[in-house]
Amino acid sequence: MRLLREHRLVVRFALGSLVAFVAIGLVLSVAVAHQFTERGEEQAAAHAAFVTNSVFRFELSAADLRAPVPVRSRRHAELARFVRTRILEAPGSTLFRVVRLKIWSRNGTVLFADDPRLTGRRFPAEEDLREAFAGQTVGGVTNLSEPENVFERGLGDRLFETYVPLRLDTAGVGPVDAVVELYQDYGGIQRQIDSGFRTLAVTLLVGLAALYVVLLPLAFRASRTLSEQNARLAEQARRLEDLLEQEQARVAQLRELNRLKSDFVAVASHELRTPLTAIIGYAKTLRQPAFAGDENNREEFLEAIERQGDRLFQLVENLLVTSRLEDGALPVSIAPFSPEEAIRGVADGLGSASRRIRVVVPVPLPKMHSDRRFVEQVIRNLLANALKFSLADSECEVGATAASGSLTISVTDHGIGIPADEVSRIFDRFYQVDSSSTRRFGGIGLGLDLVKTLVQALGGTIEVQTEPSRGSTFTVVLPLVHPSSSGEPRNETEVAYSGWWKSTLSSRAST
Numbered sequence: 001m002r003l004l005r006e007h008r009l010v011v012r013f014a015l016g017s018l019v020a021f022v023a024i025g026l027v028l029s030v031a032v033a034h035q036f037t038e039r040g041e042e043q044a045a046a047h048a049a050f051v052t053n054s055v056f057r058f059e060l061s062a063a064d065l066r067a068p069v070p071v072r073s074r075r076h077a078e079l080a081r082f083v084r085t086r087i088l089e090a091p092g093s094t095l096f097r098v099v100r101l102k103i104w105s106r107n108g109t110v111l112f113a114d115d116p117r118l119t120g121r122r123f124p125a126e127e128d129l130r131e132a133f134a135g136q137t138v139g140g141v142t143n144l145s146e147p148e149n150v151f152e153r154g155l156g157d158r159l160f161e162t163y164v165p166l167r168l169d170t171a172g173v174g175p176v177d178a179v180v181e182l183y184q185d186y187g188g189i190q191r192q193i194d195s196g197f198r199t200l201a202v203t204l205l206v207g208l209a210a211l212y213v214v215l216l217p218l219a220f221r222a223s224r225t226l227s228e229q230n231a232r233l234a235e236q237a238r239r240l241e242d243l244l245e246q247e248q249a250r251v252a253q254l255r256e257l258n259r260l261k262s263d264f265v266a267v268a269s270h271e272l273r274t275p276l277t278a279i280i281g282y283a284k285t286l287r288q289p290a291f292a293g294d295e296n297n298r299e300e301f302l303e304a305i306e307r308q309g310d311r312l313f314q315l316v317e318n319l320l321v322t323s324r325l326e327d328g329a330l331p332v333s334i335a336p337f338s339p340e341e342a343i344r345g346v347a348d349g350l351g352s353a354s355r356r357i358r359v360v361v362p363v364p365l366p367k368m369h370s371d372r373r374f375v376e377q378v379i380r381n382l383l384a385n386a387l388k389f390s391l392a393d394s395e396c397e398v399g400a401t402a403a404s405g406s407l408t409i410s411v412t413d414h415g416i417g418i419p420a421d422e423v424s425r426i427f428d429r430f431y432q433v434d435s436s437s438t439r440r441f442g443g444i445g446l447g448l449d450l451v452k453t454l455v456q457a458l459g460g461t462i463e464v465q466t467e468p469s470r471g472s473t474f475t476v477v478l479p480l481v482h483p484s485s486s487g488e489p490r491n492e493t494e495v496a497y498s499g500w501w502k503s504t505l506s507s508r509a510s511t
């Protein structure tokens, strides 16, 4: 079946050409059979003409043709004997064997016939007879149903009759004196036709079969070449399709990047402008003489300026670190430090919001050999989010424990939480659960992307447990000794981290 499919073209050609060859064979056979029949009948007529002009004519006299030869006369008997011995039973004439002979007068009277019952009878003069009297030899298959052929019916299944014009003058150019009609057995003629036709048909058949046999391997080879070419073309088309798909994906990616860039520019400008506007507003208010002696308001405004400044600083810091990380301009810088100091430093550095932060370090922590700036940046971002996405008076916790060479830092808030189906996306760059223009919380969606990158650079993992309206806990597990460091306490080592990044990042949503 597979072979048939592979060589469909050959099979089609084989069947198509077979049908064409059979059709050609049939048409040729019909045409050739027709030719042979014509030739056979022409030969029969020529034989009849020969018998008449070269054998029978010399036996006849003008007296025989004047009126019907009397049936019981000696002349009739003589002529009948001559016809029987020299024509009907002539040795060697089986092919165009003559079975009857009649002599016709112009008016349709049989002047003589080898069957005496016919001599003297008169029949309506037919077209054939008239043409023969006009000088033409006319032949055709005998219609045995005609009255003039009543006595010929017993002579054979099929007869061929030839009307031969008879001229008694020796030059053979004078008027036609009578017409001799000879009936020949068609069996002999048919045999002649058949033998010629058989020879030609066999030759034709063998020729066509040989041509067919020669053409088939050619078609087979051509089909193989074509199917190979087809396969190559299909392969090329497939490759082009793949390339096109890749190209389209790249274009879509570029479009998306372009869109993100525009979104980012809009959001970042807005996020920069909001704290700046507030800072400028508070500063102008403070300059007014009315507030010169108002200690309480001054303190409140200055705190607000500090809060907005911190927000600005955090934003610009995130942008800078992200950009430098991408450029590879911020390698991991390993040095020993106290993780507790780092955590407390970040918590205290959050200004007035520090009041809401509870640092939980139950047992003293060992020293860490890693990048302090990276660790602080991770904690700062997680704490900033915890404070941002919870009520202004609710408490947030940052805790740390150490076990089996790892430091586990967790940041917990009791805020809005994250819907389960969003959790997997919050670490994507610029992704925000609520990114509408009317959103409650500021930000540009860069913090967790940066946290993810930094945790990876530190060789750690991060996961989140969260429940909408109940709050979230982000847990970061970091190796106490950075994987690139030998473990020996050293002053400082710089490592380009991009080479050994192994993302073990995971996220989990608690329900």
Ligand code: ADP
Residues within 6 Å of the ligand: 385, 386, 389, 413, 415, 416, 417, 418, 426, 431, 432, 433, 434, 442, 443, 444, 445, 446, 447, 448, 449, 472
């Ligand atoms: P953003 O600048 O918006 O804070 P982040 O990358 O830090 O960007 O956070 C991405 C999104 O994840 C936030 O917009 C917020 O929807 C969600 N998210 C992060 N931290 C918290 C949290 N502690 N509680 C609730 N949602 C959070």
